[in-house]
Amino acid sequence: MAKVLKKFLRSQIIVPLFALLLLIIFNLIRDIGFFSLTVTTNNDGNTVLSGNIISILNGASELAILAIGMTLVTASSRGQDISVGAEAAIAGSVFVSVLRSNQITWPVILAAFLASCVVAIVSGAFNGTLVAVFKIQPMIATLILFTAGRSIAYWINGGATPTVESPLLGYIGSFIPGIPIPTPIIIVIIFGILIWLVLRFTNLGLYTQAVGINEKAARLNGINVVGMKLLSFMILGVCAAISGAINVSRIGLINHETLLLDIEMDAILAVAIGGNSLSGGKFSLAGSVVGAYIIQALTITLYAMKVPSTAVKAYKAIVIIVIVVLSSPIIKEYVLRLRDKMMRRPAKITDHQQSITGDSKSL
Amino acid sequence: MQKDVVLSMRKICKAFPGVRALQNVDFTLLKGEIHALMGENGAGKSTLIKVLTGVYPKDSGQIFLAGINKEINVKSPQEAQNLGISTVYQEIALCPNLTVAENIFIGRGNYRFVNWRSIEKKTTEILEKLNIPARATQQLATCSIAVQQMVAIARAVDMDCKVLILDEPTSSLDEQEVAKLFSLMRELKSRGVSIIFITHFLDQVYEICDRITVLRNGELVGEYEIKDLPRVQLISKMMGKELDDISTLHNRPLRTEADTTPVFEAFGLSSTATKAFDFKIHKGEVNGFTGLLGSGRSESVRAIFGADKITGGTVRVNGKNVKISKPKDAMKHGIGYLPEDRKLDGIIEDLSVRENIILALQVMKGFFRPFSKAEAEAFADEYVKLLGIKTASLDTPIKSLSGGNQQKAILARWLLTNPQYLILDEPTRGIDVGTKVEIQKLVLKLAEEGVSVTFISSEIEEMLRTCSRLIVMRDRKIVGELKGEDMTQARIMHTIAGEAANNG
Numbered sequence: 001m002a003k004v005l006k007k008f009l010r011s012q013i014i015v016p017l018f019a020l021l022l023l024i025i026f027n028l029i030r031d032i033g034f035f036s037l038t039v040t041t042n043n044d045g046n047t048v049l050s051g052n053i054i055s056i057l058n059g060a061s062e063l064a065i066l067a068i069g070m071t072l073v074t075a076s077s078r079g080q081d082i083s084v085g086a087e088a089a090i091a092g093s094v095f096v097s098v099l100r101s102n103q104i105t106w107p108v109i110l111a112a113f114l115a116s117c118v119v120a121i122v123s124g125a126f127n128g129t130l131v132a133v134f135k136i137q138p139m140i141a142t143l144i145l146f147t148a149g150r151s152i153a154y155w156i157n158g159g160a161t162p163t164v165e166s167p168l169l170g171y172i173g174s175f176i177p178g179i180p181i182p183t184p185i186i187i188v189i190i191f192g193i194l195i196w197l198v199l200r201f202t203n204l205g206l207y208t209q210a211v212g213i214n215e216k217a218a219r220l221n222g223i224n225v226v227g228m229k230l231l232s233f234m235i236l237g238v239c240a241a242i243s244g245a246i247n248v249s250r251i252g253l254i255n256h257e258t259l260l261l262d263i264e265m266d267a268i269l270a271v272a273i274g275g276n277s278l279s280g281g282k283f284s285l286a287g288s289v290v291g292a293y294i295i296q297a298l299t300i301t302l303y304a305m306k307v308p309s310t311a312v313k314a315y316k317a318i319v320i321i322v323i324v325v326l327s328s329p330i331i332k333e334y335v336l337r338l339r340d341k342m343m344r345r346p347a348k349i350t351d352h353q354q355s356i357t358g359d360s361k362s363l
Numbered sequence: 364m365q366k367d368v369v370l371s372m373r374k375i376c377k378a379f380p381g382v383r384a385l386q387n388v389d390f391t392l393l394k395g396e397i398h399a400l401m402g403e404n405g406a407g408k409s410t411l412i413k414v415l416t417g418v419y420p421k422d423s424g425q426i427f428l429a430g431i432n433k434e435i436n437v438k439s440p441q442e443a444q445n446l447g448i449s450t451v452y453q454e455i456a457l458c459p460n461l462t463v464a465e466n467i468f469i470g471r472g473n474y475r476f477v478n479w480r481s482i483e484k485k486t487t488e489i490l491e492k493l494n495i496p497a498r499a500t501q502q503l504a505t506c507s508i509a510v511q512q513m514v515a516i517a518r519a520v521d522m523d524c525k526v527l528i529l530d531e532p533t534s535s536l537d538e539q540e541v542a543k544l545f546s547l548m549r550e551l552k553s554r555g556v557s558i559i560f561i562t563h564f565l566d567q568v569y570e571i572c573d574r575i576t577v578l579r580n581g582e583l584v585g586e587y588e589i590k591d592l593p594r595v596q597l598i599s600k601m602m603g604k605e606l607d608d609i610s611t612l613h614n615r616p617l618r619t620e621a622d623t624t625p626v627f628e629a630f631g632l633s634s635t636a637t638k639a640f641d642f643k644i645h646k647g648e649v650n651g652f653t654g655l656l657g658s659g660r661s662e663s664v665r666a667i668f669g670a671d672k673i674t675g676g677t678v679r680v681n682g683k684n685v686k687i688s689k690p691k692d693a694m695k696h697g698i699g700y701l702p703e704d705r706k707l708d709g710i711i712e713d714l715s716v717r718e719n720i721i722l723a724l725q726v727m728k729g730f731f732r733p734f735s736k737a738e739a740e741a742f743a744d745e746y747v748k749l750l751g752i753k754t755a756s757l758d759t760p761i762k763s764l765s766g767g768n769q770q771k772a773i774l775a776r777w778l779l780t781n782p783q784y785l786i787l788d789e790p791t792r793g794i795d796v797g798t799k800v801e802i803q804k805l806v807l808k809l810a811e812e813g814v815s816v817t818f819i820s821s822e823i824e825e826m827l828r829t830c831s832r833l834i835v836m837r838d839r840k841i842v843g844e845l846k847g848e849d850m851t852q853a854r855i856m857h858t859i860a861g862e863a864a865n866n867g
Contacts (some may be wrong), residue, residue, distance in 0.1 A: 203725060203733045206718060214711045220670055220702055221776075222691035222726040282713050 012275030015327040016290040019273070023297050027052075027304075034304065042175065044167075049180045052300055060296035061184035062088075062243035062260060065191055067270035067288040069232075069239030072204075075212045076232040077131050078280030079138025080268045084240050086149020087123045088260045091116035091237075092244030093156040096164050096254040104166035117241040123149070124237025125230060132229035146264070153256035163253035173249030184246050191242065195285065205283075208232060212280035266295055269320060275327050294323070367394045368429060369557045370415075370448075370526050375424035377414055384410040387424075388583045390576055392526060394429070397548060397558045399568045399589075402578035403601055403656045403821075408561055411578065412528055416443040416450050429525065449519030453531040455511050457518070459504035463490070463497050467518045489517050493547055509540030513547055520551060527551065528559045533567060545571050563657050564838065565594055565860070579603050594860035601655065602823070602856070624682040626815045627667070627698070627784050632676035634666035639676060640841050642667065642834070644784065649806060649816045651830040653823070654859055659839035660819055661703045664786045667817075668693045668700040694727055699777035703788040703819070705766070709773045712762035716754045717743040719761045719772050724779045746775035751801075767794035774802070784815045791820060803829050823852050835859055 008014070027034040037051040066084050073081050098112035123145055130141035172183055179186070199205045210218040211228045219225050243263075248254050272278055273294055274287025298319055302312045325331060370392040377385040385407050392398050402408050413419045415426065417437035425434045428446060437443045440450070457466045464479075464486035486499035495513045497506050503514065512532055519527055529548075533541050548558055548571060560572060568575065568589075575592060577584040577600045584600045592600075625643040633639040637659055644650055652660035665671050667678075669687040678687050680696045687693045693700070702708035711719055720743040725734060734742070743757050750771040754764055761769055770790060777785060787806065791799040806816050806829050820826050826833060833850055835843040835858040843858040 201731070201733065203730050206714075206722070206725065206733070207730065209714060210711050210718075210722065213713050214707075216708050217702075217711050220668075220690050220700065220708055221723045222689075222694045224691070 012284055012327070013287045013290060015275055015323065016273050016287055016294060019323045019326070020290060020294050020297065023294065023301060027301055031304070039180070044170070044175070044177070046175050046177050047180060048175050048182075052304065054182065054185075056293060056297045056300050057185045057188075058182040059300065060292050061188045062246055063263060063266050063270060063295060064188050064289050064292040065239045065243050065246075066236075066263060066267040067274070067292040068191070068195055068285050069236030070264075070267040071271050071274070071276055071283050071285050071288040072208055072232040073138070073236050074268075074271050074276060074278060075280050075283040076208045076229050077138045078212055079131070080264075080271075080278065081127055081142045081233065081236055082139055082264045082268075083123070083127060083142040083145035083149055084236060084243075084267055085260045085263045086145050086147075086153070087120050087237060087240035088244035088247065088263070089150050089153040089254075089256045090123060090156065090244075091120040091241040092248045092254050092259050093153040093256055094119045095241075095245050095248055096162060097157055099164045099166075099169075100162055104164070104168055106168060109168060109172075113241070113245050116245060117238055120237035120241035120244070121234045122237070124233040124235070124240070128230035128233030131233065132226040150256050153254075153259075157254060157256070161253055161255045164248070165252055169249040169252065172246065173252070184250070187242065187246060192289065199285075204231075209282055213282070266292075270295055273320065273323050273327075295320075368392070369394045370429070371427045372411070372415065373425045373427070375411065375414055375426075376422045377410055377419060378422055383581050385414065385421075385581045388578065388581070389586075390583075391586065392557045392559060393574070394557055395552055395555045396573040397552055397560055397571055399572040399575045400559055400561050400578070401568065401575055401597065401601060402584075406578040406601070407581040408578055409530070410581070412450065412530060412559070412561070416440050416448060416528070444522060444524075447523055447525035448528070449522060449524040449526070450528040450530060451512065451515045451519055451532060453534055455508070455515050457503055457511065457515055459502075459511075461503060462499065463501050463503055463506070463514055464499040466503050466514055467521060489521055493517055493520070493550055495547065496543075507540065509536050509543055512536070512544060516547060516551075520556060524556065526557050526559065528561070530561045531563070532560075533562055533564060541567065563655070565597070568597075569594065577601055595856050598655070598856045598860050625679070626681060628679040628682075629667060630677050630679075632666050632678060633674045634662065634671040635674060636662040636671045637666050638839050640666075644815045644817060646783075646815055647810050647813045648832065649810045649818055649830050650832040650834065651818045651820070651826045652834050652836060653819070653826055653855060654836035656821065658836040658859075660836050661788050662839070663836065663841075664700065664788055664817055664819065665702075668698060668786060670700065670702075691726070694723065694780065697781075697783035698786065699723070699780055699782035699784070700786045701770075701773055701777055701788060701790055703792075705770055705773060705792075710761045710769050713760055715758045716747070716752070716761050716764065716772055717757040720746055720775045720779060723776045727780060742779055743775075746779060750775055750805075767798040770794055770802075771798070774805075778809075782814065784817075785809065786817045788819045789821065790818070791822070791825060799825070823855060827852070837861060 024035070035051065035053045037049050037053065040048060040050050042048050066088075070080065070084065073079075095112045095116040098115050099108065102108040127138075127142050127145060130136045130144070131138050134141075171177075172187075174182060176183055207218070207223050207228050210221070210223055211225050215225050243260060247260055268278070270291035271288045273291035274284060274289070276283050276287055295316070298316055299312060302315050303309070307315055368391055370390075372388065372390040375385050375388045375390070376383075388407065388411060390411065400408050400411070410419065414421045415437065417439045420438070426437065428435050428448075431446075435446060437446065437448075443449075458469070461469065464483045467486050467489065468482050483499045490497055490499065493513070495510065495517060497510050497514065503511060506514065516527065516529070532544060536544060548560075551558065560568070562568060572589055574586065574588055575597065576586045577597065579601060580603070584603075623645055625645050628643040630641055631639040632642065640663060642663070652663055654660050662671065666673065669689045669692055673688050678685055685692070685696055687696065690700070711722065717739055721734060721739045724742070728734070740757055746752070747754065747757065752764070752768050752771045752775065754768060761772055764772065774790065790802050803825060806818055810816055818826060818829050827850060830850075832844065832846040833855065834841055835845065835855060837859055842861060845854055845858065
């Protein structure tokens with residue numbers, strides 16, 4: 001048990017979890033009722049839960065899903081996809097355009113979602129091809145869709161910002177009657193379980209990390225390097241499609257200019273806050289998801305403190321600097337050394353030193 | 364200092380973290396000579412040149428240059444150039460979009476007043492003087508590589524150089540271009556320029572050079588007149604084996620192979636990195652590719668494994684025609700490959716020992732069928748014990764293991780796939796003696812169990828001990844095959860040198 005705890009304390013998720021905990025404590029001190037849940041009845045007559053904790057979880061849904069995909073892309077391609085916001089706008093526009101050309105029923109919604117998925121996967125494959133086959137830096141490659149994506153979205157719906165109204169969409173964007181938890185939260189949970197199953201029952205994790213850490217060695221072990229990179233971008237495409245659909249359902253209209261605007265930067269940030277290296281390799285999806293919730297919790301906290309919305313970003317930046325610096329290897333090493341000193345124990349032998357001493361024994 | 368010595372380097376030492384790149388190296392260059400600097404990769408040739416041209420500061424030692432009475436201390440390539448030491452690298456460091464004249468004069472002297480007409484006139488003079496077939500106003504990119512190389516040399520020479528260093532200038536030239544370059548070098552020599560010539564091509568050394576300095580492992584082996592050093596001697600000096608004390612180590616007896624179908628056969632196999640070659644290996648046979656570093660031996664086995672892009676040839680496994688165009692194809696046919704560069708091509712640094720060991724088998728099993736953690740642990744544990752891999756745990760990242768243990772882990776990775784044909788490229792490089800012997804024993808044991816092994820090593824004794832057939836390569840071509848009684852160090856060196864055995 002102690003061993004498990006120790007391992008947990010050393011894992012990369014500890015800093016983001018700690019940061020989240022601090023945020024929670026800070027809020028509790030500021031306002032003991034900050035996280036209180038209330039049962040209310042909404043406009044549609046549903047009995048629903050509400051409160052800050054719900055708005056944090058709900059509001060971070062799109063970001064959490066995108067952070068998962070962004071983590072995979074970061075791990076495999078050693079770079080980031082900055083076109084996810086634009087991809088979501090394209091996917092959302094396709095979603096709306098299919099919905100508007102039909103009577104909205106569940107099969108039509110499903111078809112619309114699948115259509116938006118296909119388009120988003122194609123966009124992902126486009127990015128992935130540029131990165132994996134043409135070996136263009138991910139940020140430059142995805143700059144193309146970042147720039148053009150929202151124009152393509154504009155073109156899909158003929159430049160209008162059409163609304164789609166249906167109680168069924170309300171079920172996706174807000175609540176399903178009888179279930180007191182917002183649907184986006186449930187979607188995140190389902191998606192999270194799905195990804196967990198994929199990681200559990202395929203080699204996605206192992207291959208992605210191998211490709212990100214040492215591409216040449218991965219190839220010599222028979223891994224299809226191009227394929228893995230493409231796959232990660234396509235998965236991120238699916239993430240963008242899901243986020244786009246959630247967002248459209250939430251708002252009830254598509255505005256290609258503002259839909260999930262700037263979310264790519266938050267998604268990259270979530271990956272970084274989650275303790276993942278932005279230069280690829282080993283990754284923790286849980287870390288990135290926690291990162292996404294930290295970002296949203298921070299935003300909600302700042303709004304609750306009546307910080308003007310234009311200033312929120314500056315405050316966010318300060319907190320993020322602290323988190324990112326705290327999880328940097330230099331600080332981690334320093335903390336470990338400090339802890340050893342405080343406990344009056346000799347400095348711990350690092351793995352590196354161990355290998356050296358192990359070596360000398362063998363000689 | 365003798366009067367005709369242009370450059371003299373005395374007791375030069377240079378160390379990098381963990382490596383002593385140069386130890387007490389002496390080097391003397393005479394006026395108007397072409398002096399070959401020879402040695403295998405990593406012998407210290409480029410380090411010596413970089414110390415001379417101020418790219419690296421030397422740790423200790425002295426450098427003297429004719430005409431300067433005291434020791435010189437070169438701090439930058441620019442300073443070296445001002446002192447009259449110019450370098451022309453393999454990669455041409457000129458601007459292809461400028462004209463020949465511009466390239467010769469760019470970055471020199473006064474920028475405020477440029478008289479293009481006089482520059483062009485001067486360039487034409489230089490080109491004529493050195494017999495370079497180019498016009499002053501021609502754009503450099505339109506010249507052939509050889510001419511570009513010559514322009515680079517002309518630029519260096521015109522900057523009043525006493526010492527011209529040519530670092531592998533011929534590696535991208537064809538024969539005719541080499542001939543042109545050589546006539547230019549002779550021309551310069553007759554004008555009193557001293558040239559340091561670095562190349563891997565022995566023929567070229569014997570064609571044009573006057574003297575040779577041989578380095579090995581950062582130490583000076585010796586300085587020789589070209590006529591006093593036959594090729595075989597040169598090779599033995601580069602490899603560090605004196606011909607006199609060649610032990611007639613007897614390799615193990617050749618296995619019977621006459622009638623059986625070879626496990627692997629290649630006909631005219633070529634890749635982007637090798638020329639076409641034929642190759643075969645029988646069941647339970649251990650053979651090896653030998654040759655100097657850079658002779659193409661690694662590239663050949665990479666072609667067998669499909670590690671580089673295959674450009675031609677046919678391949679048979681157990682007598683059946685198969686297509687191997689990527690590593691996975693080779694793996695499917697039971698071929699394993701331990702790469703030469705463990706760090707670059709072998710280990711996945713941040714992954715655990717367990718993940719590194721099971722990787723190849725896992726890939727063969729398939730994307731949708733991952734091993735459970737228990738299975739993976741059982742596999743890894745078995746081989747960690749079998750090979751005696753020293754690691755804190757199976758979850759330790761492989762990068763924190765010592766080199767020898769990393770190598771064993773990669774070996775475990777391929778043994779785990781139960782290959783019928785295993786290619787080991789330098790499996791014993793950079794690991795301690797004990798482990799080396801263990802790996803050699805393992806190779807022989809595998810062969811007894813019926814696994815075919817291709818073994819490459821820079822240490823000839825090791826290959827003599829393990830292989831029953833040796834394929835000798837020079838300049839990316841197979842130049843001979845030795846087996847049985849013929850497998851002696853002397854014969855290997857003679858074959859590498861490309862001379863008859865009685866000539867050394």
